[in-house]
Amino acid sequence: MWSTGALTYDVSKKHNFFMKVALIWTFNDFPAYEMVYGWNTHGKLVCSYCKENSKAFTLTNDSKTSFFNCHKRFLPMDHKYRKNRKDFFIGKVERDVVPQLFLGEELYDVMS
Numbered sequence: 001m002w003s004t005g006a007l008t009y010d011v012s013k014k015h016n017f018f019m020k021v022a023l024i025w026t027f028n029d030f031p032a033y034e035m036v037y038g039w040n041t042h043g044k045l046v047c048s049y050c051k052e053n054s055k056a057f058t059l060t061n062d063s064k065t066s067f068f069n070c071h072k073r074f075l076p077m078d079h080k081y082r083k084n085r086k087d088f089f090i091g092k093v094e095r096d097v098v099p100q101l102f103l104g105e106e107l108y109d110v111m112s
């Protein structure tokens with residue numbers, strides 16, 4: 001609706017005009033995320049931040065995707081949970097950094 005606009009009637013001025021519209025921000029659940037943006041919301045690649053760098057894994061007993069402990073890399077490097085070997089994956093320390101985020105035209109290409 002941004003490039004072509006939609007013919008709209010302005011009641012106050014009593015004439016038609018082409019209104020251009022851009023969806024800038026939404027807050028929604030995952031099913032709506034798929035409907036609005038066309039983003040796949042099933043499987044290991046559902047996280048729009050991690051994408052192909054996802055650490056999601058398949059549970060062995062029911063083949064469902066799990067994201068447990070997959071996002072500690074978004075914590076500050078000195079956050080205590082990164083080194084917590086007891087309460088998350090036993091024995092693992094998170095040393096990875098945040099994946100590169102889509103910006104500008106790259107983001108536009110992915111979302112269009």
Ligand SMILES: [Zn+2]
Binds near residue numbers: 048049050051054070
């Ligand atoms: Zn993610």
